[in-house]
Amino acid sequence: MPKSSLKEQMPSTAFLQDEKDIAILALLQANARITVKEIAEKIHLSTSPVHDRIKRMEANGVIKQYATLVDHNKVNKGLMVICYVSLKAHSKNAGVKFINTINELNEVIECYSISGEFDFMLKVMAANMEDYYNFHVNKLSQIENIGHVQSVFVMGIIKQTHQLVYDR
Amino acid sequence: MPKSSLKEQMPSTAFLQDEKDIAILALLQANARITVKEIAEKIHLSTSPVHDRIKRMEANGVIKQYATLVDHNKVNKGLMVICYVSLKAHSKNAGVKFINTINELNEVIECYSISGEFDFMLKVMAANMEDYYNFHVNKLSQIENIGHVQSVFVMGIIKQTHQLVYDR
DNA sequence: ACTGAAATCTCCATTGT
């Protein structure tokens, strides 16, 4: 069985139909407010199939969210810190409690469970160093069961995108 | 001089006017396709000032992008890897060359210049381990002047948001 | 700066191929 077409390269539960879905997604990722008409013109289709395809991708969860991205520096959240955390105890209960607390902290915009010597990696946004210090001392370190914490400061943003490219 | 009002807490070059701008941003961050009418109703204003405020925040760069966020798992990009890189030489020229190359690699969706023993942190999205291995060996390691590379694998996504909250 | 209304354009459902 030859695996040449894009469709056959997709996972068994295919959420994308063909290259047209990918083209639509690429345009939407770059601009969530692009009109159906404009997409239709760019990919040489009429509006109805484009509309149908978008609704399908919304329904099956390929499209998670239409988000507005804000310039951190212009809204007084210009300091980004990558924060590594290890827990003292590793019971399931301890992990769940940590996760619940992290989800309530607005300064933490990302949190991942990771391989390596630490248990979690956090991306924290703060106004400045004083603001981050307060977060560190009064919020993060106060969480029950916290072991080690290590902060890595972001000095420059080289690249930041959400555009997933499907190049084959 | 008392610092009580939100306006006075803002940086001297204020990009946000007042709490209404913040309320509008909060709604837009959660849903880039919300209608002006709907925003107007929620913050008890008519459509025109809401429209004007959005246009102003687009023009002054507070609003960077209206983006569509896609479910990585459903488009065959389910493996996230945090990648640390140090360069051999640290001349300005070497850094610029690295940065240019990184910007051409679609697998790299974020790249930061960081404090600590490594020079850069990358967030890489791949289909699976084989895909990541190919990226690592054939693309990342091939970049001129690359020193050490360390990969940290993301085993679970605990939290992932872009919503900046201004809680005072 | 906000209100209210008028004009333009887009969406979305229906129909037809």
Added chain:
DNA sequence: ACAATGGAGATTTCAGT
């Protein structure tokens, strides 16, 4: 599954306060 059309509703502009 895609093209074309018309009514509903949104965006956008422009008066007035």
